[in-house]
Amino acid sequence: MINLKQSQRSAQRKDKLIDTALELFSSKGYTGTTVKDIAKKSGVTDGLIYHYFTSKEEILHAVLAKHNFLEEVRHILQFHDELPINQTLFKLGERLLELMVSKTSFVVMVFGEAQRNKMMAKRLEELISEGVIALGGYFEGRAEQGEIKDLNYQLLARHFISSLFIYFMTYGRNCNKKEHNVYLKTVIQALCDGIIKK
Amino acid sequence: MINLKQSQRSAQRKDKLIDTALELFSSKGYTGTTVKDIAKKSGVTDGLIYHYFTSKEEILHAVLAKHNFLEEVRHILQFHDELPINQTLFKLGERLLELMVSKTSFVVMVFGEAQRNKMMAKRLEELISEGVIALGGYFEGRAEQGEIKDLNYQLLARHFISSLFIYFMTYGRNCNKKEHNVYLKTVIQALCDGIIKK
Amino acid sequence: MINLKQSQRSAQRKDKLIDTALELFSSKGYTGTTVKDIAKKSGVTDGLIYHYFTSKEEILHAVLAKHNFLEEVRHILQFHDELPINQTLFKLGERLLELMVSKTSFVVMVFGEAQRNKMMAKRLEELISEGVIALGGYFEGRAEQGEIKDLNYQLLARHFISSLFIYFMTYGRNCNKKEHNVYLKTVIQALCDGIIKK
Amino acid sequence: MINLKQSQRSAQRKDKLIDTALELFSSKGYTGTTVKDIAKKSGVTDGLIYHYFTSKEEILHAVLAKHNFLEEVRHILQFHDELPINQTLFKLGERLLELMVSKTSFVVMVFGEAQRNKMMAKRLEELISEGVIALGGYFEGRAEQGEIKDLNYQLLARHFISSLFIYFMTYGRNCNKKEHNVYLKTVIQALCDGIIKK
DNA sequence: TATGAATGAGCGTTCATTCAT
DNA sequence: AATGAATGAACGCTCATTCAT
The missing domain is CATH 1.10.10.60 (Homeodomain-like)
Structure with a gap:
């Protein structure tokens, strides 16, 4: 005993x-x-x-x-095809931001130490890649359905994920959910519809 | 003497x-x-x-x-309105990537140290803000000409710049110009026209 | 345990x-x-x-x-009024010299460092003041009994104490008790009766 | 030229x-x-x-x-026998204090460094001894004239000089002439006539 | 398990002194 | 005569790590 x-x-x-x-x-x-x-x-x-x-x-x-949230990232990234693309992206962004907020100190540490520590750098790249691959795959699927244009989906995914990431690190770390949503809406609207008036 | x-x-x-x-x-x-x-x-x-x-x-x-490239960034950010938006963005991205490539170790250091060192953090925020404000202003100008939609231009600018930045940091650091261009084209095309097929 | x-x-x-x-x-x-x-x-x-x-x-x-002998000084300075003045002064001098001899290296250090180090200077002044005030009070008491003349008792006390101190520092550091006694007797006799023949 | x-x-x-x-x-x-x-x-x-x-x-x-004021001390110590003892002592004290005031920084340095530096210690002892011997000789002379009692004149001289010295170092360094005079009068009166009421 | 005493290499920094110019 | 660049040993102090108890 x-x-x-x-x-x-x-x-x-x-x-x-x-x-x-x-x-x-x-x-x-x-x-x-x-x-x-x-x-x-x-x-x-x-x-x-x-x-x-x-x-x-x-x-x-x-x-x-202990704080490796790769699993949680993977869970978030299980896309369901029922929703329109912009809503899917919004949900994804929302959840990723929530996750980062809930693990702020971990994210900050990995990020800050990555320049110095190979293992940390690898860990960071893993996390980002996980997201990039999943999101890229989702884009590809939508493309096959004829819903999105012919583009480099991996790069596109990287663009979305990393922008989210840096937004959190340099700006959104202390913002509330409302502000996050403004950011997400702006970015996603632009991504989906473009910024050019026709 | x-x-x-x-x-x-x-x-x-x-x-x-x-x-x-x-x-x-x-x-x-x-x-x-x-x-x-x-x-x-x-x-x-x-x-x-x-x-x-x-x-x-x-x-x-x-x-x-010695390696303060704020001046150079400012110079790059003097937008000329003759070109279409996508070409302007492309030129901007091209030059920013060139600059980052030529000062890779400096950028990496500032970035890596920013989490720990207040001064460095300020320096980094300065650099990014400088770009965000200038690009945001450019977007606003184009909007007044009726060329782009009604969006939050500052957030949009931050999105573009920071995406560029993290692309360079985590991925493009060792890529050549051709690869950079693929990235830029993909991102800019999406940004301008959207990814959704009409 | x-x-x-x-x-x-x-x-x-x-x-x-x-x-x-x-x-x-x-x-x-x-x-x-x-x-x-x-x-x-x-x-x-x-x-x-x-x-x-x-x-x-x-x-x-x-x-x-550890070597703060302020307490001991205070103890020594508890004057008893039964004895004649010269014997009281002798006892005081004897004990102070004994104390300084037993803590020679400490006294030397405090003294030597006091010019440079504020804290040490304060410590030294404390020690001397403690003696000066106590002895000055004793003189005053004797004066009220009509035993000593009207003089500035604080200055007188300072005179006695500091003379003792510098005697020890520059001369008596290596002397034996007998030599100390000669010094004390001479000084106290002069102090009490004066040096002028009537 | x-x-x-x-x-x-x-x-x-x-x-x-x-x-x-x-x-x-x-x-x-x-x-x-x-x-x-x-x-x-x-x-x-x-x-x-x-x-x-x-x-x-x-x-x-x-x-x-350069700042060795032994010469000046010697000059001050050339006693003239015309004056009464207390006036002679007062003049001596006055001049010694004047000299120390005019060379304050030098005195402070010698004093502060003496514990650490053999040469400085020797220098300090020289200065004091010079005064002690001269003043002791003066006392002896007066004693031969039957003017002062039978005492150890060297110790007496040391007592007077060193008291003066420590008064200056720990107390009188920033006092004005008037305050010096109060100190000197008190000490000299006590020395000459004693403090005991007859 | 748990303690905290002990190690020793290494840190950023200082400073009397030397020396080429 | 004068400069100030250059030296290198030593300073007070830190810290990951070891170890006897």
Whole structure:
């Protein structure tokens, strides 16, 4: 029994450490965060950290493993063909923004550290690619139905996703849902109908 | 008069130091780069750095001052109204990509450091805003001529610029001009005419 | 409970560090003493110093806290009125000299550092003032009893205390008790009866 | 001619450097003063310092040589026997205080540096001893005339001089002449007549 | 499990001094 | 005589990591 309780507490503690690490990495960056920082904020002694992780780098790995929202991205990207394209895009944008908002600190960390850390860069590219491929596939499907013009769908998808991403990072991080919607509507309307008056 | 040669060599050396710093900052980040690194790679002793700069931070400032391409961005953004919108956008995109390619390491550094360093964040926002405002103004002008639809031009501009930016950062960094053009054409065609078949 | 031994050894080590620091500060001055010096002389690595103290300045504070003899001075200065004035002064002088002798290196350090370091200057002034005020009060009391002449008792007290102090600093530091007594007798006799033959 | 002018300017410059050094040493201490500081404040380049002095230490020597007021102390200490003792002591005290006031920064430096620097300590002891011996001799002379009691005149002299000195250092440094006189009168009256009411 | 003492390489920075010009 | 570029050892301090308990 004791062992069970112990191992539970142990797991909880590890979890706490990972969450604290994410928080700190997000606000101060990986390099800017001290192992001592993590220990202190988690209410744990310095040495104990190395009972749970072999190195600072491994903490980062654990953070990435726990907060990897690739699954959630994939789930969002299961497109249903019943809706008109613009509504589908709007829903997608809405959900992606929601997801990014709910994981702001994680996104910020991955983004900020990606220049320095190969693994982080790979992770970032994975996330974006996942979206790009799925959305590109959706475009292609619509094209086969004769609904959209003949274009490079992958590039188009990348354009949409990455614009959303940078909007969130540099501008929309602190905006509310209403403002997000204005952005999404503007961008999607332009994307669908073009900006040129006929 | 006496020390013309010396002061020349001194200026050259300072220049060298700035360039070396840019290189290192770009590849390892500001925090990840040691003053000793800069000294060593420049073939200079540690102490001499502080003959030219008062601190590591000042080196960063010097790097930013030397490679500040705000001026160039402004120049690129002087729109001429003779051309059709899509051609104007294409020219703009082409030049912005050219500029980013020619200053890749600088752009990467500013981008990567912006999450951590207030000054860098400001610098980045300046760069993007500059483009957003100018392009937004251009859209507005075209709208007044009845050429484009009623939309939020600032958001539209931000969409175009930031998409370009992230395309470069995550994808186009190593592409050639031809590939850039494909991207630009796709994105601009979609932006102008929409993707929906009528 | 577990680490009683460890925490004991830790406390001892901290104590050792403080004592070593006092020794070094006294002989080489605060500025002239390196943190590495303290570490080396204590048989400890550089980094460990910062496990016990947050800065070199804090080591100084710890030294001051441990060797703060203000309390002892106060105790000495509790005058008893039973004795004749000259005997009271003699006892006071004797004890103050004893105290300074037993804390020679501390006194020397405070004195030497006071010109440069505001905190040390304040500390020194505190020590002297404490004595001056107490002794001045004693003089005043005796004056009210009609035992001493009408004079500025604070200045008189300062005169006595500071003379004692500089005697110790520049001359009596290495003298024995007998020599101290000669000094005290001479000075006190002169102070009480004057040097002029009537 | 040119050489004469040059050597004049050279001498002036050296003088300027010494004075600046004194100023800086006094306010920031010897260790706290940078050779660069001296150069800058003197309007001279770093390297030139070493054309005039072989080291920082030598600058200190030069400062001491130039501002050595032993001569002046000796002059002040030429006692004349016409006056009553208390007036003689008052005149002596007055002049010594005047001298210390006029050379405040020098006195402060010597005093502050004496704990760290053997040479400075020796210099300080020289100055004090000079006064002690002269004043002790004067006392002895008066004693032979039957004017003062039988006491240890050297200790008495040390008492008077050092009290004066510490009064200046810790208290009278910023007082005006009037306040000095109050101090001197009090101390001298007590010294001459004693403080005990008969 | 858990502690926190201990390590030691490395950080940004300072500064007396040297030296080519 | 004068410059200021250049040196390099040393400074106070940080921190990921190890380890005895």
